[in-house]
Amino acid sequence: MTLVDTLKAFFLQSGAAWILWFLLALALACTFVAIERFMFFRGRGANLAALARDLETQLAARDLAGARKRLEEDGSVAAAVALAGLRVARLGPASAEKAMQGASAVERERLEARLAFMGTLGNNAPFVGLFGTVIGVIAAFEQLGVGSAGQGQAVSSAVMAGIAEALIATAVGIGVALPAVAGYNYFQRRIAGLLSGTEAVTSVLLAYLLADAPEEATTTNLANGEAPAPQRKLEAMRVLVSPGA
Numbered sequence: 001m002t003l004v005d006t007l008k009a010f011f012l013q014s015g016a017a018w019i020l021w022f023l024l025a026l027a028l029a030c031t032f033v034a035i036e037r038f039m040f041f042r043g044r045g046a047n048l049a050a051l052a053r054d055l056e057t058q059l060a061a062r063d064l065a066g067a068r069k070r071l072e073e074d075g076s077v078a079a080a081v082a083l084a085g086l087r088v089a090r091l092g093p094a095s096a097e098k099a100m101q102g103a104s105a106v107e108r109e110r111l112e113a114r115l116a117f118m119g120t121l122g123n124n125a126p127f128v129g130l131f132g133t134v135i136g137v138i139a140a141f142e143q144l145g146v147g148s149a150g151q152g153q154a155v156s157s158a159v160m161a162g163i164a165e166a167l168i169a170t171a172v173g174i175g176v177a178l179p180a181v182a183g184y185n186y187f188q189r190r191i192a193g194l195l196s197g198t199e200a201v202t203s204v205l206l207a208y209l210l211a212d213a214p215e216e217a218t219t220t221n222l223a224n225g226e227a228p229a230p231q232r233k234l235e236a237m238r239v240l241v242s243p244g245a
Contacts, residue, residue, distance in 0.1 A: 011135045012142060019132030019169050023125065027176045030121050033114045034183045041190050044111070046076030048200045055082065055201060059208040064089065077107050078198040082205050093209040100202050104195060111191045115184060122181035129173020136166020 051074060058067040064086065071083040084103030085096035140162030 008138065008142070011138050014135070015139065016132040016135040016166060016169050019128065019135065020172055023128055023132075023169075023172050023176050026121055026125065026128075027180075030118055030176070030180050030183070033117055034179075037114065037183075037187055041111070041187070041194075043075060044077050044194060046074055046078050046197070046201075048078060048197050051076070051078060052200050052204050056204045056208075059204065077111070077194045078201040080107055081198045082201045085202060085205050085209075089205075089209055093206055096209055097202075097206060100198075100205075104198060107198075108191065108195060111187075111194065115187055118180050118184040118187070122177045122184055125177035125180065126170065126173040129170040129176075132169025132173070133166045136169065137163055140166065 051070075054070050055067055058064075058070060068083065068086055071079040071086065081100050081103045085100040088095045088099045140159045143162060144156075144159045
């Protein structure tokens with residue numbers, strides 16, 4: 001028996017029904033991932049304008065303890081990133097900025113957890129369904145090949161019915177892929193929005209840390225024709241949190 005005969009016998013024996021069950025299991029898993037991610041994201045947003053305003057007020061009053069408490073109580077991505085910088089604020093603005101960059105990377109990893117599964121499913125579910133269709137077509141043509149000449153009409157009808165059933169696998173694969181892709185794109189947009197929003201809060205923190213930095217930093221900026229760093233940071237923050245932004 002050749003390899004082709006062996007594979008054909010295997011496909012004919014296994015059929016395409018297990019492909020459908022496999023796709024349904026993947027769809028169920030994708031649903032659970034989407035629900036879990038939705039619940040996780042729901043608590044990670046923030047009122048950026050209010051958070052930035054409160055943080056600016058507390059930092060202007062040099063109330064670092066109050067600023068830290070405000071960030072700890074918020075629970076948003078922006079607050080978590082800013083809190084990482086505030087914890088090392090005594091080491092200077094450069095250290096705080098590095099700490100916030102690291103915290104931002106950690107938050108991104110947490111936000112993207114299990115989303116790779118949704119993206120992979122959305123890209124490959126149609127191919128899984130097509131695989132089931134191919135198996136069904138193999139079975140249909142095998143039935144056509146073994147049918148006798150006197151049963152032409154009956155065999156032809158059976159083959160057409162078999163092909164129609166086989167195409168169901170492709171339809172199911174596409175049906176599984178569409179919501180998976182939509183969910184993946186939705187969560188990616190949420191991630192981009194959450195991470196970009198952290199800049200409004202971190203700009204406030206860096207502005208006040210740079211204001212307390214040695215005067216040499218400001219002198220260097222002026223020599224280069226730049227605005228002082230605190231002024232630049234506050235201007236960026238006001239643009240980010242303004243209602244028209």
